[in-house]
Amino acid sequence: MTGPVDAPPPDESESPHPVTGLDDVVHQRVRLGILTLAHEAHRVEFGYLRTQLELTAGNLSQHLGVLETAGLVEVEKGYAGKRGRTWITLTAAGNTALAEEIARLKQLIARVETPSEQ
Amino acid sequence: MTSDAVPAGGDARRLLAEVRDLARRVRLDQRVTWLPLLVLALVTFGAIPVYSLGHPVLSDCRALSDGQVCKVWFQAVAFYWWAALVLAYVVIAGGYVRVARSRGLGTRMLPYVLTGVALVVLSAAATGALLLLDPLPYPDSPSAFVVFLMHLIDPTGAIGLALLVLAWLERRVALLLFALGYLAVVLSPPIAAGWGTSSWWGLPTQWVISGGLLLLGSAGFALAQRLRRTR
Numbered sequence: 238m239t240g241p242v243d244a245p246p247p248d249e250s251e252s253p254h255p256v257t258g259l260d261d262v263v264h265q266r267v268r269l270g271i272l273t274l275a276h277e278a279h280r281v282e283f284g285y286l287r288t289q290l291e292l293t294a295g296n297l298s299q300h301l302g303v304l305e306t307a308g309l310v311e312v313e314k315g316y317a318g319k320r321g322r323t324w325i326t327l328t329a330a331g332n333t334a335l336a337e338e339i340a341r342l343k344q345l346i347a348r349v350e351t352p353s354e355q
Numbered sequence: 356m357t358s359d360a361v362p363a364g365g366d367a368r369r370l371l372a373e374v375r376d377l378a379r380r381v382r383l384d385q386r387v388t389w390l391p392l393l394v395l396a397l398v399t400f401g402a403i404p405v406y407s408l409g410h411p412v413l414s415d416c417r418a419l420s421d422g423q424v425c426k427v428w429f430q431a432v433a434f435y436w437w438a439a440l441v442l443a444y445v446v447i448a449g450g451y452v453r454v455a456r457s458r459g460l461g462t463r464m465l466p467y468v469l470t471g472v473a474l475v476v477l478s479a480a481a482t483g484a485l486l487l488l489d490p491l492p493y494p495d496s497p498s499a500f501v502v503f504l505m506h507l508i509d510p511t512g513a514i515g516l517a518l519l520v521l522a523w524l525e526r527r528v529a530l531l532l533f534a535l536g537y538l539a540v541v542l543s544p545p546i547a548a549g550w551g552t553s554s555w556w557g558l559p560t561q562w563v564i565s566g567g568l569l570l571l572g573s574a575g576f577a578l579a580q581r582l583r584r585t586r
Contacts, residue, residue, distance in 0.1 A: 266370065273374045277381040278460040285459030289380060317456075326461075339374065345367040 262307045263338045267292065267300045272335040275310060275327040283323035301325065309334055382526055385462055387454045389580065391447045391521060392573035395514050398439045399566035402510075403559045405435040414486075428486060432558075436510040437479050444471040444517075463524055470520045474513035481508055503542065511541045511565040529579075533572050541565045 263269060270290050275281050287297050304310045309331035313324045327335070409431030416425040448468045455462040497505075506512050518534035541561070 266373070269370065269374060270377055273377045274381055277378045278385065278455075279463050280461035281381075282459030285384075289377060324461075339371070342367040342371050346371070349367075 260334060260338065262303060262309065263334045265300075267296075268304055269335075269338060271297075271300060271304060271325070272309065272327060272331055272338075275325050276332065276335055280324050280326040283325065286325065304331070381460060383583070384458050385451075385455050385460055386525055386527070386580065387451055388521075388525065388527065388530055389573045389577035390450045390454075391443075391467075391518070392569045392576065394443045394447055394450075396566045396569035396573060398436075398443045399511065399514070399562050399569060401439060402432055402435060402562050406432045406558055406562075426486070428482075429558075433479075433482060437475050440475045440510060440513075441472055444468045444475075447471075467517060467521045467524055471513075471517040474508060474517055475510075478508045478510060478513055481505070506542050511561065512538065514565070514569070515541060530576070533575075537565070537568050537572070540568060 263272065267290055271286060274286060274289060278285075283294075283297065283301075286292075287294060290297065292300075301310065301312060305312055307330075309328055311326045311328055313326065315322055315324065406429060409429060412428045412430050413425040414428070416423050445468075448464050451462045451464045507516065515534055515538035518530065518537065522528075522531035522534050541564070
């Protein structure tokens with residue numbers, strides 16, 4: 238007598254797909270761009286971000302708000318002469334999040350490029 | 356760049372390429388390579404009048420059949436180099452911060468400045484140790500390796516070593532090649548021989564060559580930066 242066959246348990250040894258570890262806050266083009274620029278520049282001015290990412294001030298502010306709320310960047314307002322300037326700095330958490338995101342993207346590419354074993 | 360979410364796993368390669376491109380653009384905008392080369396060239400040329408005006412300090416003189424042999428220390432030049440190099444690194448750091456800030460960026464110059472100052476301290480410590488501990492090697496010469504190390508931490512050699520760190524910070528192959536070429540010239544036996552020879556012109560010739568190289572490099576990098584910005 239045969240009964241329904243249970244599906245085999247998932248292979249524990251297989252590493253989870255890189256997509257499962259992606260952070261929605263970081264895995265977004267503009268926010269990843271902000272984190273990259275802030276990481277490379279050590280600290281970066283609002284105007285520079287706007288020019289490089291080709292965004293409106295309002296759009297950029299929204300993305301910065303998301304990153305600031307998540308604790309990934311710090312926003313500091315100051316003055317240069319009479320002009321107001323806003324500086325963005327990456328926090329330690331932001332640094333880690335960026336490194337993890339890039340590592341996962343590389344894993345993803347490696348998965349696509351590695352031919353599956355039959 | 357748009358604000359679209361990235362399809363998971365769909366376009367990772369393009370996203371990584373964009374990340375690399377942004378990082379490259381920041382590094383290009385942070386560069387002021389001509390500034391350290393110019394400041395260090397001026398410091399090198401400045402050693403020449405200090406050398407010509409200062410008097411060497413003689414010590415541990417020993418009589419020989421055909422005269423005498425002494426330790427010679429160019430005290431004024433040594434103090435000039437140490438003070439001028441530390442001041443130069445402060446000026447360079449200030450210049451980088453100022454330029455980067457005007458472009459809306461921060462800077463990562465600290466490792467370069469710390470390396471430069473550390474090499475000055477090492478050079479001063481080695482000079483002090485040689486004066487205090489080293490017996491007169493005459494008529495024997497120190498080994499080629501010891502002479503090479505001494506030239507390497509000599510002010511002109513130390514400038515080249517610190518430039519290697521700057522090339523790494525700026526991820527700039529052209530500066531790496533320049534620094535290696537500069538070191539190859541200032542450490543080459545005919546140039547480095549100016550150090551320790553009895554001829555008065557030995558050291559000034561060495562400084563004219565190393566300062567000239569730095570000045571040429573500064574002009575070259577300034578021109579390259581100007582061309583890139585006008586494009």
